[in-house]
Amino acid sequence: MRSEANKINEVTIGKINYTNAWPVFYHFNPNMIDTKIRIVTEVPAILNRGMLDGSIQIGALSSFAYGAGSDRLILLPNLSVSSDGEVKSILLFSKKPIESAVNGVISLTNTSATSVNLLKIIIEKIYGGHPTYHVSEPHLESMLANSDAALLIGDNAIRASWEDKGYVVTDLGEVWKKWTGLGMTFAVWAVNKQFALANPEVVGAIAKLFELSKKQSLDNLEPIVEQACREIGGDSTYWRQYFNNLCYDFSSKQQKGLALYYRYAFELGLLPHKVTMELWNDNMVTQVTE
Ligand SMILES: C=C(O[C@@H]1C=C(C(=O)O)C=C[C@H]1O)C(=O)O
Numbered sequence: 357m358r359s360e361a362n363k364i365n366e367v368t369i370g371k372i373n374y375t376n377a378w379p380v381f382y383h384f385n386p387n388m389i390d391t392k393i394r395i396v397t398e399v400p401a402i403l404n405r406g407m408l409d410g411s412i413q414i415g416a417l418s419s420f421a422y423g424a425g426s427d428r429l430i431l432l433p434n435l436s437v438s439s440d441g442e443v444k445s446i447l448l449f450s451k452k453p454i455e456s457a458v459n460g461v462i463s464l465t466n467t468s469a470t471s472v473n474l475l476k477i478i479i480e481k482i483y484g485g486h487p488t489y490h491v492s493e494p495h496l497e498s499m500l501a502n503s504d505a506a507l508l509i510g511d512n513a514i515r516a517s518w519e520d521k522g523y524v525v526t527d528l529g530e531v532w533k534k535w536t537g538l539g540m541t542f543a544v545w546a547v548n549k550q551f552a553l554a555n556p557e558v559v560g561a562i563a564k565l566f567e568l569s570k571k572q573s574l575d576n577l578e579p580i581v582e583q584a585c586r587e588i589g590g591d592s593t594y595w596r597q598y599f600n601n602l603c604y605d606f607s608s609k610q611q612k613g614l615a616l617y618y619r620y621a622f623e624l625g626l627l628p629h630k631v632t633m634e635l636w637n638d639n640m641v642t643q644v645t646e
Pocket residue numbers: 372374376377400417418419437443445446467468469470471472509510511513542543
Protein backbone atom coordinates (compact mmCIF):
# COMPACT_ATOMS: atom_id res chain seq x y z
CA MET A 357 0.00 0.00 0.00
CA ARG A 358 1.68 3.23 -1.18
CA SER A 359 0.58 6.51 0.26
CA GLU A 360 1.59 9.64 -1.64
CA ALA A 361 0.82 11.73 1.46
CA ASN A 362 3.69 10.10 3.33
CA LYS A 363 6.30 10.85 0.68
CA ILE A 364 8.80 13.37 1.95
CA ASN A 365 11.64 15.34 0.43
CA GLU A 366 14.12 14.99 3.26
CA VAL A 367 14.93 11.86 5.26
CA THR A 368 16.25 12.12 8.82
CA ILE A 369 18.64 9.35 9.80
CA GLY A 370 19.65 8.57 13.39
CA LYS A 371 23.30 7.80 14.09
CA ILE A 372 24.49 6.46 17.47
CA ASN A 373 27.41 8.56 18.68
CA TYR A 374 29.28 5.65 20.28
CA THR A 375 32.22 3.84 18.72
CA ASN A 376 30.29 0.54 18.81
CA ALA A 377 28.12 1.73 15.91
CA TRP A 378 30.90 3.26 13.79
CA PRO A 379 31.38 0.32 11.40
CA VAL A 380 27.85 0.70 10.01
CA PHE A 381 28.19 4.49 9.62
CA TYR A 382 31.86 5.06 8.83
CA HIS A 383 31.59 4.62 5.04
CA PHE A 384 27.91 5.54 4.84
CA ASN A 385 27.76 8.11 2.08
CA PRO A 386 24.30 9.69 1.67
CA ASN A 387 25.47 11.44 -1.52
CA MET A 388 25.21 8.10 -3.27
CA ILE A 389 21.41 8.43 -3.43
CA ASP A 390 19.46 11.39 -4.72
CA THR A 391 17.26 11.91 -1.66
CA LYS A 392 18.13 14.75 0.69
CA ILE A 393 19.40 13.29 3.96
CA ARG A 394 19.88 14.86 7.38
CA ILE A 395 21.86 12.92 9.97
CA VAL A 396 21.18 13.29 13.71
CA THR A 397 24.11 12.04 15.80
CA GLU A 398 23.06 11.34 19.37
CA VAL A 399 23.14 8.90 22.28
CA PRO A 400 20.69 5.99 21.92
CA ALA A 401 18.08 7.37 24.37
CA ILE A 402 17.58 10.50 22.22
CA LEU A 403 17.49 8.55 18.94
CA ASN A 404 14.96 6.17 20.50
CA ARG A 405 12.62 9.09 21.18
CA GLY A 406 13.00 10.39 17.63
CA MET A 407 12.30 7.00 16.07
CA LEU A 408 9.27 6.46 18.30
CA ASP A 409 7.75 9.91 17.69
CA GLY A 410 8.45 9.75 13.93
CA SER A 411 10.83 12.74 13.78
CA ILE A 412 13.62 10.34 12.73
CA GLN A 413 12.53 8.05 9.90
CA ILE A 414 15.36 5.57 9.73
CA GLY A 415 18.53 4.58 11.61
CA ALA A 416 20.01 2.94 14.67
CA LEU A 417 18.23 2.69 18.01
CA SER A 418 18.23 0.60 21.17
CA SER A 419 16.80 -2.86 20.51
CA PHE A 420 14.55 -2.31 23.56
CA ALA A 421 13.07 0.81 21.90
CA TYR A 422 12.35 -1.16 18.73
CA GLY A 423 10.48 -3.64 20.94
CA ALA A 424 8.49 -0.82 22.52
CA GLY A 425 7.58 0.61 19.09
CA SER A 426 7.37 -2.59 17.06
CA ASP A 427 3.87 -1.60 15.86
CA ARG A 428 5.36 1.51 14.15
CA LEU A 429 8.82 0.30 13.12
CA ILE A 430 10.34 -2.32 10.80
CA LEU A 431 13.83 -3.75 11.23
CA LEU A 432 16.41 -3.34 8.48
CA PRO A 433 18.02 -6.66 7.51
CA ASN A 434 21.33 -7.92 8.80
CA LEU A 435 22.33 -4.87 10.84
CA SER A 436 22.81 -4.77 14.61
CA VAL A 437 25.27 -4.18 17.40
CA SER A 438 25.43 -7.57 19.12
CA SER A 439 27.78 -9.70 21.16
CA ASP A 440 28.03 -13.40 21.84
CA GLY A 441 29.16 -13.07 25.43
CA GLU A 442 31.42 -10.31 26.71
CA VAL A 443 30.68 -6.92 25.10
CA LYS A 444 33.32 -4.79 26.93
CA SER A 445 31.19 -1.64 26.97
CA ILE A 446 28.04 -2.50 28.91
CA LEU A 447 29.39 -2.58 32.40
CA LEU A 448 28.06 -2.49 35.92
CA PHE A 449 30.59 -0.94 38.30
CA SER A 450 30.00 -1.87 41.93
CA LYS A 451 31.74 -1.14 45.17
CA LYS A 452 31.34 -4.77 46.29
CA PRO A 453 30.41 -7.96 44.40
CA ILE A 454 27.11 -7.60 42.53
CA GLU A 455 25.20 -9.73 45.10
CA SER A 456 25.56 -6.93 47.65
CA ALA A 457 24.00 -4.36 45.27
CA VAL A 458 20.96 -6.29 44.06
CA ASN A 459 18.80 -5.03 46.92
CA GLY A 460 20.55 -1.70 47.28
CA VAL A 461 20.68 1.45 45.14
CA ILE A 462 21.75 1.28 41.50
CA SER A 463 22.42 4.27 39.21
CA LEU A 464 21.55 3.81 35.55
CA THR A 465 22.97 5.84 32.68
CA ASN A 466 20.35 8.07 31.05
CA THR A 467 21.73 7.23 27.57
CA SER A 468 20.51 3.63 27.32
CA ALA A 469 17.32 1.63 26.97
CA THR A 470 18.43 -1.92 26.14
CA SER A 471 21.10 -2.26 28.80
CA VAL A 472 19.13 -0.74 31.68
CA ASN A 473 16.36 -3.24 31.03
CA LEU A 474 18.86 -6.06 30.55
CA LEU A 475 20.24 -5.22 33.98
CA LYS A 476 16.73 -5.25 35.47
CA ILE A 477 16.09 -8.68 33.92
CA ILE A 478 19.41 -10.04 35.22
CA ILE A 479 18.91 -8.67 38.73
CA GLU A 480 15.35 -9.85 39.05
CA LYS A 481 15.61 -13.22 37.29
CA ILE A 482 19.09 -14.37 38.32
CA TYR A 483 19.50 -12.73 41.72
CA GLY A 484 15.86 -12.23 42.78
CA GLY A 485 16.85 -8.67 43.72
CA HIS A 486 14.67 -5.56 43.96
CA PRO A 487 16.97 -2.55 44.08
CA THR A 488 16.04 1.12 43.93
CA TYR A 489 17.04 2.56 40.57
CA HIS A 490 18.14 6.14 39.85
CA VAL A 491 18.63 7.45 36.33
CA SER A 492 21.68 9.73 36.04
CA GLU A 493 24.08 11.44 33.69
CA PRO A 494 26.84 8.95 32.83
CA HIS A 495 29.55 10.11 35.27
CA LEU A 496 30.82 7.16 37.27
CA GLU A 497 32.09 8.98 40.36
CA SER A 498 28.97 11.08 40.89
CA MET A 499 26.78 8.03 40.20
CA LEU A 500 28.62 5.99 42.82
CA ALA A 501 28.63 8.82 45.37
CA ASN A 502 25.11 7.80 46.41
CA SER A 503 24.62 4.28 45.09
CA ASP A 504 26.06 0.78 45.42
CA ALA A 505 26.51 0.21 41.71
CA ALA A 506 26.39 2.16 38.43
CA LEU A 507 25.60 1.04 34.90
CA LEU A 508 27.49 2.70 32.03
CA ILE A 509 27.38 1.91 28.33
CA GLY A 510 29.33 2.83 25.20
CA ASP A 511 32.40 5.03 25.34
CA ASN A 512 31.63 6.15 28.91
CA ALA A 513 31.89 2.50 29.99
CA ILE A 514 35.05 1.96 27.96
CA ARG A 515 36.82 5.00 29.43
CA ALA A 516 35.77 4.02 32.96
CA SER A 517 37.02 0.44 32.41
CA TRP A 518 40.51 1.81 31.68
CA GLU A 519 40.77 3.38 35.15
CA ASP A 520 41.41 0.97 37.96
CA LYS A 521 39.55 2.42 40.93
CA GLY A 522 39.10 -0.96 42.58
CA TYR A 523 35.47 -1.43 41.52
CA VAL A 524 34.02 -4.82 40.67
CA VAL A 525 33.21 -4.71 36.95
CA THR A 526 30.41 -6.93 35.59
CA ASP A 527 29.98 -7.28 31.83
CA LEU A 528 26.26 -7.73 31.11
CA GLY A 529 26.86 -9.47 27.77
CA GLU A 530 28.93 -12.07 29.57
CA VAL A 531 26.32 -12.62 32.31
CA TRP A 532 23.55 -12.96 29.71
CA LYS A 533 25.54 -15.53 27.71
CA LYS A 534 26.42 -17.58 30.81
CA TRP A 535 22.81 -17.66 31.94
CA THR A 536 20.93 -18.12 28.62
CA GLY A 537 23.62 -19.61 26.37
CA LEU A 538 22.68 -16.91 23.84
CA GLY A 539 24.10 -13.71 22.44
CA MET A 540 22.50 -10.31 22.96
CA THR A 541 21.57 -7.56 20.51
CA PHE A 542 21.92 -4.05 21.92
CA ALA A 543 21.16 -1.90 18.87
CA VAL A 544 19.18 -2.53 15.69
CA TRP A 545 18.55 -0.49 12.57
CA ALA A 546 14.91 0.24 11.83
CA VAL A 547 12.61 2.35 9.69
CA ASN A 548 9.30 4.02 10.36
CA LYS A 549 6.66 1.68 8.93
CA GLN A 550 4.48 4.37 7.29
CA PHE A 551 7.54 5.98 5.77
CA ALA A 552 8.81 2.63 4.46
CA LEU A 553 5.51 1.74 2.83
CA ALA A 554 5.38 5.13 1.10
CA ASN A 555 9.06 5.22 0.10
CA PRO A 556 10.23 1.63 -0.49
CA GLU A 557 12.94 2.54 -3.02
CA VAL A 558 14.52 5.11 -0.69
CA VAL A 559 14.50 2.62 2.19
CA GLY A 560 16.01 -0.13 0.02
CA ALA A 561 18.77 2.23 -1.15
CA ILE A 562 19.61 3.44 2.37
CA ALA A 563 19.62 -0.13 3.75
CA LYS A 564 22.08 -1.12 0.99
CA LEU A 565 24.36 1.82 1.86
CA PHE A 566 24.45 0.72 5.51
CA GLU A 567 25.33 -2.84 4.50
CA LEU A 568 28.00 -1.54 2.15
CA SER A 569 29.53 0.59 4.90
CA LYS A 570 29.51 -2.36 7.30
CA LYS A 571 31.25 -4.57 4.74
CA GLN A 572 33.89 -1.97 3.91
CA SER A 573 34.54 -1.32 7.61
CA LEU A 574 34.88 -4.98 8.52
CA ASP A 575 37.11 -5.65 5.49
CA ASN A 576 39.54 -3.08 6.87
CA LEU A 577 39.08 -1.91 10.45
CA GLU A 578 42.24 0.20 10.52
CA PRO A 579 40.75 3.64 9.71
CA ILE A 580 38.13 3.13 12.44
CA VAL A 581 40.73 1.85 14.90
CA GLU A 582 42.91 4.92 14.24
CA GLN A 583 39.98 7.29 14.69
CA ALA A 584 38.97 5.60 17.96
CA CYS A 585 42.55 5.94 19.30
CA ARG A 586 42.55 9.65 18.34
CA GLU A 587 39.09 10.54 19.65
CA ILE A 588 38.55 8.20 22.60
CA GLY A 589 42.09 7.17 23.60
CA GLY A 590 43.49 3.70 24.20
CA ASP A 591 45.67 1.78 21.79
CA SER A 592 45.07 0.06 18.48
CA THR A 593 45.22 -3.45 20.00
CA TYR A 594 42.35 -2.57 22.33
CA TRP A 595 40.17 -1.19 19.53
CA ARG A 596 40.92 -4.00 17.07
CA GLN A 597 39.78 -6.49 19.72
CA TYR A 598 36.79 -4.36 20.65
CA PHE A 599 35.42 -4.15 17.10
CA ASN A 600 36.29 -7.77 16.28
CA ASN A 601 34.46 -8.92 19.39
CA LEU A 602 31.21 -7.19 18.39
CA CYS A 603 28.89 -8.65 15.78
CA TYR A 604 27.07 -6.41 13.28
CA ASP A 605 24.83 -9.09 11.75
CA PHE A 606 21.23 -9.83 12.56
CA SER A 607 20.79 -13.43 11.54
CA SER A 608 18.63 -16.09 13.20
CA LYS A 609 21.33 -16.49 15.87
CA GLN A 610 21.06 -12.86 17.04
CA GLN A 611 17.27 -12.89 16.59
CA LYS A 612 17.00 -15.83 19.00
CA GLY A 613 18.86 -13.98 21.77
CA LEU A 614 16.82 -10.83 21.24
CA ALA A 615 13.51 -12.74 21.17
CA LEU A 616 14.32 -14.20 24.59
CA TYR A 617 15.19 -10.73 25.92
CA TYR A 618 11.82 -9.41 24.67
CA ARG A 619 10.05 -12.37 26.28
CA TYR A 620 11.63 -11.66 29.68
CA ALA A 621 11.05 -7.89 29.33
CA PHE A 622 7.35 -8.58 28.73
CA GLU A 623 7.14 -11.11 31.59
CA LEU A 624 8.60 -8.57 34.00
CA GLY A 625 6.33 -5.75 32.79
CA LEU A 626 9.22 -3.75 31.31
CA LEU A 627 7.49 -3.95 27.92
CA PRO A 628 3.69 -3.58 27.86
CA HIS A 629 3.20 -6.09 25.01
CA LYS A 630 4.81 -9.09 23.31
CA VAL A 631 7.14 -8.28 20.41
CA THR A 632 6.86 -9.76 16.94
CA MET A 633 9.93 -8.70 15.00
CA GLU A 634 9.31 -7.60 11.41
CA LEU A 635 12.10 -7.38 8.86
CA TRP A 636 12.34 -5.26 5.73
CA ASN A 637 13.65 -7.53 2.98
CA ASP A 638 13.84 -6.64 -0.72
CA ASN A 639 11.09 -4.08 -0.16
CA MET A 640 8.89 -6.70 1.53
CA VAL A 641 8.02 -7.06 5.19
CA THR A 642 8.59 -10.51 6.72
CA GLN A 643 7.98 -11.69 10.25
CA VAL A 644 10.79 -13.20 12.28
CA THR A 645 9.63 -16.57 13.57
CA GLU A 646 11.24 -18.06 16.66
C1 LIG B 1 27.33 -2.21 22.70
C2 LIG B 1 26.67 -1.15 23.10
O1 LIG B 1 25.39 -1.04 22.65
C3 LIG B 1 24.58 0.12 22.74
C4 LIG B 1 23.61 -0.02 23.83
C5 LIG B 1 22.38 0.57 23.77
C6 LIG B 1 21.42 0.57 24.93
O2 LIG B 1 21.78 0.08 26.00
O3 LIG B 1 20.30 1.07 24.79
C7 LIG B 1 21.96 1.18 22.55
C8 LIG B 1 22.72 1.11 21.45
C9 LIG B 1 23.96 0.31 21.39
O4 LIG B 1 24.87 0.91 20.52
C10 LIG B 1 27.28 -0.15 24.00
O5 LIG B 1 26.76 0.94 24.20
O6 LIG B 1 28.34 -0.41 24.51
